[in-house]
Each structure stands twice: as C-alpha cells, then as structure tokens.
Amino acid sequence: MDEDKMTPLRFIVFVIVWVVTGISLLFSMYIIWERLFERDKIYSKSSSGCSIPCRGASWLYSRR
Numbered sequence: 001m002d003e004d005k006m007t008p009l010r011f012i013v014f015v016i017v018w019v020v021t022g023i024s025l026l027f028s029m030y031i032i033w034e035r036l037f038e039r040d041k042i043y044s045k046s047s048s049g050c051s052i053p054c055r056g057a058s059w060l061y062s063r064r
C-alpha cells in the first residue's frame with residue numbers, strides 16, 4: 001500500500017519541480033533576450049542588417 005501511494009506522489013512532486021524549473025529558465029531567458037534587444041537597439045541603430053541577438057531570436061522562433 002505504501003509503495004502504491006508513494007509512486008504517484010513522487011511523480012507529482014517530480015513534475016511540479018520540473019515545471020517550476022522550466023518556467024523559471026524560460027523567464028530568465030526572456031529577461032536576457034530583452035536586455036540583449038535593448039542593447040542591440042542602442043548600439044546598432046546606424047548599422048544595417050541583423051545582429052547576433054536578432055539572428056538568435058529568429059532561430060528560436062523558427063524552431064517552434
């Protein structure tokens with residue numbers, strides 16, 4: 001009985017931890033990308049073409 005109750009509980013805890021970790025990683029990546037875009041806007045207003053953050057963002061969007 002204890003093992004049957006323990007397995008779903010461990011699974012639920014594992015899923016919760018995994019989801020929280022994934023959300024926090026996505027949130028931190030979003031903040032980093034936003035800062036890169038801000039820096040990109042400031043530094044490359046005069047330069048033409050796509051810089052590294054822009055290419056990375058387009059690559060991320062194409063992977064969806």
